[in-house]
Amino acid sequence: MKPLRILVHLLVFVLVLELTTRIDERLRFGTPLMSRVLSSEDLREFREGAVQGRPNARYQKWGLNELGLRGPSTTREPRPGVIRIVTVGASETFGMAEAEGREYPRQLEDSLNRAAERQSSTHRFEVLNASLPGMSIPSILLGLRGHIRSLSPDVVVVYPSPSFYVDREAPHPPTDVQPDDTLSLSRAFRPRVLPRIVDAAKSLLPAAALDRLRERDIQKSIEEYPPGWRFTSIPQDRLALYSQHLREMVGTVRSIGAEPILMTHGNAFMDGTRNEALARAWVRFYPRATANTLIAFDSVARAVTLQVAKDSGVVVVDVAADLARSGKGDHLYSDFAHFTELGAARVATDLRDSVRALVDRTTRERDVAGVVLQASGSRAPRATGGLQ
Amino acid sequence: MLFNSVVFLFAFLPVTYAVFWMLRSTQARYIWLAVTGYVFYAYWDARFCLLMLFSTLVSYFAGVALLRWDTDARRRKLCMVIPIVVDLSLLGFFKYTNFLLDTVADVSRAFGGDPPVRHLNVILPIGISFYTFHTISYIVDSYRRVIKPTRNFFEFAAYVSLFSQLVAGPIVRFRQIEADLENIGTTSRTQWIPIGIRFFVIGLVEKVIVADSLAAFVDPALASYHTLSTAATWLAMLGYSFQLYFDFSGYSTMAVGLGYLFGLRIPQNFNSPYKALDPSDFWKRWHISLSTVMRDYLYIPLGGNREGEAKTYRNLMITMLLGGLWHGASWNFVIWGGYHGVLLLTYRRFASSWDRLPAIVRQLAMFLFAVVGWVFFRATTMTMAMAMLGRMFVPVAGQLEPAAALALPLVLVAALWAMVGPNAFEMPLERQWKSRLALTASFAASLALILGSRPSPFLYFQF
Numbered sequence: 001m002k003p004l005r006i007l008v009h010l011l012v013f014v015l016v017l018e019l020t021t022r023i024d025e026r027l028r029f030g031t032p033l034m035s036r037v038l039s040s041e042d043l044r045e046f047r048e049g050a051v052q053g054r055p056n057a058r059y060q061k062w063g064l065n066e067l068g069l070r071g072p073s074t075t076r077e078p079r080p081g082v083i084r085i086v087t088v089g090a091s092e093t094f095g096m097a098e099a100e101g102r103e104y105p106r107q108l109e110d111s112l113n114r115a116a117e118r119q120s121s122t123h124r125f126e127v128l129n130a131s132l133p134g135m136s137i138p139s140i141l142l143g144l145r146g147h148i149r150s151l152s153p154d155v156v157v158v159y160p161s162p163s164f165y166v167d168r169e170a171p172h173p174p175t176d177v178q179p180d181d182t183l184s185l186s187r188a189f190r191p192r193v194l195p196r197i198v199d200a201a202k203s204l205l206p207a208a209a210l211d212r213l214r215e216r217d218i219q220k221s222i223e224e225y226p227p228g229w230r231f232t233s234i235p236q237d238r239l240a241l242y243s244q245h246l247r248e249m250v251g252t253v254r255s256i257g258a259e260p261i262l263m264t265h266g267n268a269f270m271d272g273t274r275n276e277a278l279a280r281a282w283v284r285f286y287p288r289a290t291a292n293t294l295i296a297f298d299s300v301a302r303a304v305t306l307q308v309a310k311d312s313g314v315v316v317v318d319v320a321a322d323l324a325r326s327g328k329g330d331h332l333y334s335d336f337a338h339f340t341e342l343g344a345a346r347v348a349t350d351l352r353d354s355v356r357a358l359v360d361r362t363t364r365e366r367d368v369a370g371v372v373l374q375a376s377g378s379r380a381p382r383a384t385g386g387l388q
Numbered sequence: 389m390l391f392n393s394v395v396f397l398f399a400f401l402p403v404t405y406a407v408f409w410m411l412r413s414t415q416a417r418y419i420w421l422a423v424t425g426y427v428f429y430a431y432w433d434a435r436f437c438l439l440m441l442f443s444t445l446v447s448y449f450a451g452v453a454l455l456r457w458d459t460d461a462r463r464r465k466l467c468m469v470i471p472i473v474v475d476l477s478l479l480g481f482f483k484y485t486n487f488l489l490d491t492v493a494d495v496s497r498a499f500g501g502d503p504p505v506r507h508l509n510v511i512l513p514i515g516i517s518f519y520t521f522h523t524i525s526y527i528v529d530s531y532r533r534v535i536k537p538t539r540n541f542f543e544f545a546a547y548v549s550l551f552s553q554l555v556a557g558p559i560v561r562f563r564q565i566e567a568d569l570e571n572i573g574t575t576s577r578t579q580w581i582p583i584g585i586r587f588f589v590i591g592l593v594e595k596v597i598v599a600d601s602l603a604a605f606v607d608p609a610l611a612s613y614h615t616l617s618t619a620a621t622w623l624a625m626l627g628y629s630f631q632l633y634f635d636f637s638g639y640s641t642m643a644v645g646l647g648y649l650f651g652l653r654i655p656q657n658f659n660s661p662y663k664a665l666d667p668s669d670f671w672k673r674w675h676i677s678l679s680t681v682m683r684d685y686l687y688i689p690l691g692g693n694r695e696g697e698a699k700t701y702r703n704l705m706i707t708m709l710l711g712g713l714w715h716g717a718s719w720n721f722v723i724w725g726g727y728h729g730v731l732l733l734t735y736r737r738f739a740s741s742w743d744r745l746p747a748i749v750r751q752l753a754m755f756l757f758a759v760v761g762w763v764f765f766r767a768t769t770m771t772m773a774m775a776m777l778g779r780m781f782v783p784v785a786g787q788l789e790p791a792a793a794l795a796l797p798l799v800l801v802a803a804l805w806a807m808v809g810p811n812a813f814e815m816p817l818e819r820q821w822k823s824r825l826a827l828t829a830s831f832a833a834s835l836a837l838i839l840g841s842r843p844s845p846f847l848y849f850q851f
Contacts, residue, residue: 005821012825013832020836027794028604028840196839200394 021193031058036183038190044132050142051174053132060195061100067151070094070129071106078126078152083359085109085127086148086258088140089159092265093131095344097334102341105129105157107348112355123359128153136164136171137245141252149256155355156253159263159319160246162301163282163337165238166231166289171245211277214284221287231289234297243304250312259362261354262309263347264302266320268333269295282336317354319347389431391642392596392838400428401646404551408650414573418542421572421650425549429515432555436513443478444548447471447523451537451544454530468531475520483517485510487717515555517714521681522548526562528685535563543569552646556639558657558677568652575651583817588645589831590812595638596834598802600841602631605795610766613776617786621779627795628766629759630802633662636675641812656813662758662806665750666742667731670758682711700736705729715765720773724764731757755807 025031037043037057043064045054053068065073078084087093087105095103109127116123130148137160144156164171202210222230231238246262253260268278279291286294302320309316323332323346332343339347389396404424411417426437450471457463486507493503526547530537538544547569553560568575609616609624616624640657647654657677664670671679687707693700705726712725735742742750760777767773779786 009825009828013828016829016832017836020833021840024837024840193836193839196836200398200839203394204399 018191018193021196025060025192029058029061029063031060034188035192036185036187038187038192039195040133042183044134046174048146050146051132051135051139052143052147053130062094063100067128068147070103070131071127074126074128076150078154081122082124082126083154084152085125085155085157085355086130086151086153087127087157087159088135088143088148089131090135090161090164091131091133092161092338093129093159094133095129096133096338098339098341098344102344103129104339104344104347104351105131107345108157108351108355111348111352115352115356125355131159136161137242137249138171138173141245141248142173144249144252144256153256153258155261155358156256156258157261157263157351157355158246158249158253160242160249160265160301160305161337162242162265162298163286163289163294165242165301166235166286166294166297168288170238170241207277211280214277214280217284218280218287225288229288231293231297233293234300239297239300239304242301243308246305246308247312250308250314259358260312260314261351261358262305262314262316263351264305264316264318264320265298265337266323266333267295267298267337268330268335270299270320270324271326272324278336315354315358317350319350322346322350389428391639391646392592392834394838395431397835397838400424400431405649409577412573414570415540415542417572418540418546418569421546421551422542422549425546425551425554428551429549429554432514433511436511436516439478439482439513439516440519440549443475443519443523444545446474447527447548448541448544450527451530452539454527454537455539464531468527471527472524475524479516479520482510482512484713484717491719518557518559519548519554521559521678522553522562525559525681525685529561529563535566550647550652552643552650552652553654556636556643557675558640558643558654559681560654560677561681564655565647565652572651577651580648580651584645584648586645586815586817586827587648587812588642589827589834590815591638591641591643591645592834593638593830594634594641594812596837597830598798598805599631599635599638600837601798602627602634602795602802605798606631609795610776612787613772613779615787616779618779618783620786621776623795623799625759625763625766625776625780626803627799629662629755629762630799630806632762632765633658633806634802637811644812658811659813660806660811662755662803663751663808664754664758665747666739666754667728667735667757670754671728671732678711678714682707682714686710701733704732704736708732719770720764720767723770723773724761727761727764731761751807 022031022033025035026033031037035058037054037059040059040062043054043057043059043062044051045068046052053064053070055064055066055068057064057068062070064070067074067076085105085108087108093103093105095105098104105127106129109125112125112127115121116125128151130143130151135143140158148156205213250260250262267282268275276291279295282294283289283291289297298320302318306316306318308314323343326332326346332340332346334340334343389400391397404420408417408420408424411420426440429440430437450467453467454464457467489503489507493506496503526535526537526544529535547560547562547565550560606624606627609620610628613621613624637658644654644656655677657675659673659676661670661674664673687703690703690706691699692703708725708729709722710725712721712723712728715721715724745753760780763776763780764773767776778784
């Protein structure tokens, strides 16, 4: 074959590969053909002083609605008679492995409304998923004081990720973001088939080779820092910071007139099984902690979460313990900490009972006291149902 | 391992191909094909390699014994019966045990009794229906002296475990590739590359672009079949009819292409079945390798059409009922087979009148008959089949799947290709660079879809 024809073949191959990828994403996910969103990180933007979801952004199977929330279209103002629950957290809550509509906030909404219908209850529920990958508590706090508050939630469900507290630096409010966070036009022309190729190449590697690559990444990260940089035991200052942030979270949720529900953070190791390769996959994201430290920190953080809830009189759902008790870690977690659809269903079920108990309790209190539930008193009275 | 998976396309196939052509001797190539067949199979479940090996060994030694006792009729018969009994016992145990137990349990319950034995936890080894038929056809043909059994174990093992046809056919008889296997050491690599690649890419397009795109609409629609309107049920079933055809035909066409890449000419398995003008024509075009195996090893031994009309009808019905049962251990498949048996009998009875109808009318009518039959094939229970038929034939309101707007043009394109357009064997083999460019583009489009999703299994894997 002549060189020119080889070149034409290559050109056609690459163009069709890219075009088909775009058409496929358009048909399957509704991604615009010229989308500028090229990664899950592009789903976030810095707006009104906080990190928020980029409205209507879509990356592969993950899509945000017009308010920048993961889930179906909704309005900023709650519908009359509907109890609005907002879930906040990081990638576990956002839902990485689950198919669209199967992440735990969506399953929670379905489960609550089905239960309400069965019991002929007048309550109807709407669950808004305001989580985003990589959201630590300080970032969530900014959101709570801003765009999440404007959603007028009745209940805020918090699924904190303690692992952020053994990261290179302690979690802090975002400071390194550009005020103008728009995505440039040139991004629309970048190849979208590349992530598919990278994923396919990874899938070809044997598990042992992938593990070696992760180990190498971890070592490279460690070498950038002086000896003693790694956490080989639980860093107490970080744990104290987690406790402090969590208490601040409870106070902030109450200050916007909502009831908080805390959840303990689960992971695939809590049932006692130990998969070294899986542990390394987790450490790769937090190379400052050894695998033992990372796992131990999550366990201790669970105890802190329970304590904070007890001290603050807040409903707590011990997801970590429940999932560990089931002994089905392989089925409930898609990796070290993210849920499978089955895991998400289990979390939703656990939460459903707590939410219903909270709603029943507050309804009873309202009936007895004849007063509107206003946890902190600072929230503007809502004209539209909810827990009030 | 699936032909439409990254690991097959970029690891298994290149390595298998490169090593195969690096090896020079016939024996080395037999061994390599046999080994890669087992690796291909082990990727699904290594345990069942032993089952395939056992079946291979039994038939191989029976073949050698047939050579040894060439003039001893009694022993020759034994050499045929033993491997057939072994193979059918394995197939029966793994595929039909639970079907039998469930049927006994249903009958017991119907008479108010308790089921004597509960459901057993038996895993159906993938492809067992296909490689069992490979070994049975080999031993029967050897017994009938149609072929001379091979003394070379690896030649036979390569034939049984040939990865291109191992798990979903076509059911290639030894006699069909015997000559190519004999010449495998001297075959030309470059001679078959263009045709092999062409068939493989066309099959990939059929599977990945057409069948899987249809599945995206058909599967969710049929999952909620009880909510569909009459129009939506028809649309879903039309979609399924084309999905099934392009899925299985795609697999078979890829198998043909892969065969060519290794110097083996695997026969055509689909010849545009939706162009069939009558039931008899349909079965000469759909899953040709199974139809001919059923004809040669069941229908004709039963007497075929040589013993009068009544026995011909009986033989046809037995063949079609067992053909249905071969597809799956469920009464739905038996009914599907029976339905086609009735179509064949009816056609046989009224052929002279039917054949006078215009061709287009016969083609459309035969297609609709096939679509109705697919209801039994697709439904997981009899209740589902009856409910779907009810929705198809008694107008009922319901939802039209949200994806229906997208599905309709896709179904139309699929219909045009399947009912009017050429199949892979009818497309001219042009060596002009524009044709090659079209193949390059087709491969790129298929690859983009493969990279973007988990490979979907072929529908016929379940059989």
